Amino acid sequence: MVILKEEGIRLSVPKTVFFNPHMRFCRSFSSLFIGALDAELCVLDGMSACGARGLRYACENSNVKKITFLDLNKKAVKATKANVKKNKKSFKARARVINSDVNLFMHEHSGKFNFIELDPFGSPLPFLYDAIRCLSKLKRSFLSVTATDTAVLCGANSKACVKNYSSKPLNNEFTHENGVRILLASIARIASFFNFSTTPLLSLSKRHYFKLFICFEQGADAAVESAKKANGFVFYCSKCLHRFPSFHPLATSSCSCGAPLDFGGPLWLGELFDEQILKRMLELNEERNYADKKELASVLSLMLEEARLPSFYFDLHKIFKNYSLPPKKTQAILDALRAEGFTASRTHFIPTGIRTDAGIKKIREAIKSSSGV
Ligand SMILES: C[S@@+](CC[C@H](N)C(=O)[O-])C[C@H]1O[C@@H](n2cnc3c(N)ncnc32)[C@H](O)[C@@H]1O
Ligand SMILES: [Zn+2]
Structure with a gap:
C-alpha cells in the first residue's frame, strides 16, 4: 500500500490498483477544464482506479454536483471508497462508488450524466459508443477522454490504425496532430449517429498520451456539419515538406515539386481548441497553486496562440x-x-x-x- 498526497488530496493506493504519479499534470489540466465549464456537472469517472482523478475534480470544483466513481477492479473500488471517506470534508458533491463494467453501466444509465470521464489503458474506442449513447438523451454534454494508443494513431503500426480507426496515419513530423485528428474523426462519426454535433474544446498531446475534451450538442444539421469535418484528408510531400488539407480523397497524387504525395485520413479537419475555455483555464490556473502551475500556464498559452492558426x-x-x-x-x-x-x-x-x-x-x-x- 502506498500512501500519498496529490494537490492536497490524500490517497491510499494498494499495490494491485493503478496509479500513475506522472499523470498529475493531466489531472490538473483536466480539473482546470472542469472549473472553466459554465455548467453544473453530474460526473461519471468511468475508470476511476483509486479515485484520484474524480476526487480532484470534486474537491477542486464547486460546479461538480454529483460524482460516480466506477471501476471493474474490486480492489480499486474498495480503495476508492476509503479515499472518498478520507477526503469527504473537502468536497460537497454527492458521491457514490460502483463496481461494474463501464460499458454495461453506461448502457443502463443513459441520460444520468452530463460529463463522462474515460481514462482507459490504451484505446478509448471500445467505450466510445456506450459513452456517447449514455450522453445522448441530453441537449448538451461533455466527454473527457484519454488515449494511450498513440503509437497506433501516429502510424508506428499503420495496419492497426486502419483496423481500429478506419484511417491511414502518417508517421511524419506532424504525426501527433494527425493522430489527434484521427481519434476526433472516430468520435465525431459515432456522435453523429446520435444526432450530436462534436465540438472539440481542447486537444492535448503530451508524453505517451492524448487527452481530448469534447462538447456534444443535439441537432441534426450541426451533426451533419461535424460528420463532414470528420471526413477530411491531409496530403504530404516528404521531399519538399509541402502539405495541405482537403475534403477530397483524391485531391492529387503528385506534388508540384514532382515527388509523389502521401496522404493521411480520414481525419478531423475542424478546430482543436476553444479560446474562451483556454482563457478561463489560464485565469483559474493563476488562482490555484498546482505543483505544475508553470508548465500548465505555458501549455495553455501555447494552445491559445495556436488555436486559430492553420492545421498541420x-x-x-x-x-x-x-x-x-x-x-x-x-x-x-x-x-x-x-x-x-x-x-x-x-x-x-x-x-x-x-x-x-x-x-x-x-x-x-x-x-x-x-x-x-
Ligand atoms: C488508466 S487506469 C485509470 C486511472 C485513473 N483515472 C487515474 O487518473 O488515476 C484504468 C482503470 O480502468 C479500469 N477498467 C478497465 N476496463 C474497465 C471496464 N471495462 N470497466 C470499468 N473499469 C475498467 C481498470 O481497472 C483501471 O483501474
Ligand atoms: Zn513536394
Missing part, C-alpha cells in the same frame, strides 16, 4: 535538415513571417514546431532572412 504544423528542425539550412531561433523566424504579413505561432505539440499560413517556400525565405542564430 511544420517542424523547423526538419526544414533545416531537409534544406541544409543553418538553424535559426524560432522567435526570429516567427517575427520574419509576421513581418511578411503571415500568421505564425508555436505549437504545444512539439517544441520545434510552428503553425503558419505561409507555405514551405516562404518559410525557407523567412529562415534565410531572419537574424537570430
Whole structure:
C-alpha cells in the first residue's frame, strides 16, 4: 500500500490498483477544464482506479454536483471508497462508488450524466459508443477522454490504425496532430449517429498520451456539419515538406515539386481548441497553486496562440535538415513571417514546431532572412 498526497488530496493506493504519479499534470489540466465549464456537472469517472482523478475534480470544483466513481477492479473500488471517506470534508458533491463494467453501466444509465470521464489503458474506442449513447438523451454534454494508443494513431503500426480507426496515419513530423485528428474523426462519426454535433474544446498531446475534451450538442444539421469535418484528408510531400488539407480523397497524387504525395485520413479537419475555455483555464490556473502551475500556464498559452492558426504544423528542425539550412531561433523566424504579413505561432505539440499560413517556400525565405542564430 502506498500512501500519498496529490494537490492536497490524500490517497491510499494498494499495490494491485493503478496509479500513475506522472499523470498529475493531466489531472490538473483536466480539473482546470472542469472549473472553466459554465455548467453544473453530474460526473461519471468511468475508470476511476483509486479515485484520484474524480476526487480532484470534486474537491477542486464547486460546479461538480454529483460524482460516480466506477471501476471493474474490486480492489480499486474498495480503495476508492476509503479515499472518498478520507477526503469527504473537502468536497460537497454527492458521491457514490460502483463496481461494474463501464460499458454495461453506461448502457443502463443513459441520460444520468452530463460529463463522462474515460481514462482507459490504451484505446478509448471500445467505450466510445456506450459513452456517447449514455450522453445522448441530453441537449448538451461533455466527454473527457484519454488515449494511450498513440503509437497506433501516429502510424508506428499503420495496419492497426486502419483496423481500429478506419484511417491511414502518417508517421511524419506532424504525426501527433494527425493522430489527434484521427481519434476526433472516430468520435465525431459515432456522435453523429446520435444526432450530436462534436465540438472539440481542447486537444492535448503530451508524453505517451492524448487527452481530448469534447462538447456534444443535439441537432441534426450541426451533426451533419461535424460528420463532414470528420471526413477530411491531409496530403504530404516528404521531399519538399509541402502539405495541405482537403475534403477530397483524391485531391492529387503528385506534388508540384514532382515527388509523389502521401496522404493521411480520414481525419478531423475542424478546430482543436476553444479560446474562451483556454482563457478561463489560464485565469483559474493563476488562482490555484498546482505543483505544475508553470508548465500548465505555458501549455495553455501555447494552445491559445495556436488555436486559430492553420492545421498541420511544420517542424523547423526538419526544414533545416531537409534544406541544409543553418538553424535559426524560432522567435526570429516567427517575427520574419509576421513581418511578411503571415500568421505564425508555436505549437504545444512539439517544441520545434510552428503553425503558419505561409507555405514551405516562404518559410525557407523567412529562415534565410531572419537574424537570430
Ligand atoms: C488508466 S487506469 C485509470 C486511472 C485513473 N483515472 C487515474 O487518473 O488515476 C484504468 C482503470 O480502468 C479500469 N477498467 C478497465 N476496463 C474497465 C471496464 N471495462 N470497466 C470499468 N473499469 C475498467 C481498470 O481497472 C483501471 O483501474
Ligand atoms: Zn513536394
